[in-house]
Amino acid sequence: GENVEQHPSTLSVQEGDSAVIKCTYSDSASNYFPWYKQELGKGPQLIIDIRSNVGEKKDQRIAVTLNKTAKHFSLHITETQPEDSAVYFCAGSLGGKLQFGAGTQVVVTP
Amino acid sequence: EAQVTQNPRYLITVTGKKLTVTCSQNMNHEYMSWYRQDPGLGLRQIYYSMNVEVTDKGDVPEGYKVSRKEKRNFPLILESPSPNQTSLYFCASRTGTGTSPLHFGNGTRLTVT
Numbered sequence: 001g002e003n004v005e006q007h008p009s010t011l012s013v014q015e016g017d018s019a020v021i022k023c024t025y026s027d028s029a030s031n032y033f034p035w036y037k038q039e040l041g042k043g044p045q046l047i048i049d050i051r052s053n054v055g056e057k058k059d060q061r062i063a064v065t066l067n068k069t070a071k072h073f074s075l076h077i078t079e080t081q082p083e084d085s086a087v088y089f090c091a092g093s094l095g096g097k098l099q100f101g102a103g104t105q106v107v108v109t110p
Numbered sequence: 111e112a113q114v115t116q117n118p119r120y121l122i123t124v125t126g127k128k129l130t131v132t133c134s135q136n137m138n139h140e141y142m143s144w145y146r147q148d149p150g151l152g153l154r155q156i157y158y159s160m161n162v163e164v165t166d167k168g169d170v171p172e173g174y175k176v177s178r179k180e181k182r183n184f185p186l187i188l189e190s191p192s193p194n195q196t197s198l199y200f201c202a203s204r205t206g207t208g209t210s211p212l213h214f215g216n217g218t219r220l221t222v223t
Contacts, residue, residue, distance in 0.1 A: 006152070009150070031209075032208065032209045034211070034212075036212075036214075041216070041217075042216050042217070043114070043200050043202070043214030043215050043216050043217055044153070044200070044212075044214050045214065046211040046212065049209070049211075051209065089152060089153060093208060093209065095208070096208025096209075097155075097208075098155075098212065100145075100152040100153040100154075101152055102150055102151060102152040103152050103153075
């Protein structure tokens, strides 16, 4: 089955700086890679996703890149704000089954 | 409002006392799933259901049961809870398409003493 590894486990950034979270996956047949954001006391919520036929996707301050050859994908958050503080999960999908990474706790300090 | 509703939000119980966590969605989604979240382990799938009366094991099904008698409801049953089932549980749903977004409930914090 698919195995997704996520790094770092915690990330502290100064407000206004950029944050990058990296994930690797094991099965080259995986074709869908969503990112979820979990705020305190809530369930995860999809923030952006990318399919295997696309190399990069951007939505305002967040972007995701995918390198199929190296089997890794990354989340980039620019101009971080306090409301970006949360736990972020990457995931890889193989045959409709999502495998989640372990999560990254992002703390944006003023 | 489209949502997934879990109850209860918090539950403290003792070893061996059967419990049920309810999950209901109002989006007419075919697919529903249960996850547990533990520090350093991310979200691990317990059971999932592709539609009414169709359920299957996820990655960590031991000690859990589910049923899907109606499309909107997907309860999680712990027949004999043990302390290693202390965790944060999430129910989620999506349409039948594998690349459609998962909608999560707000979680159930379970403590088994």
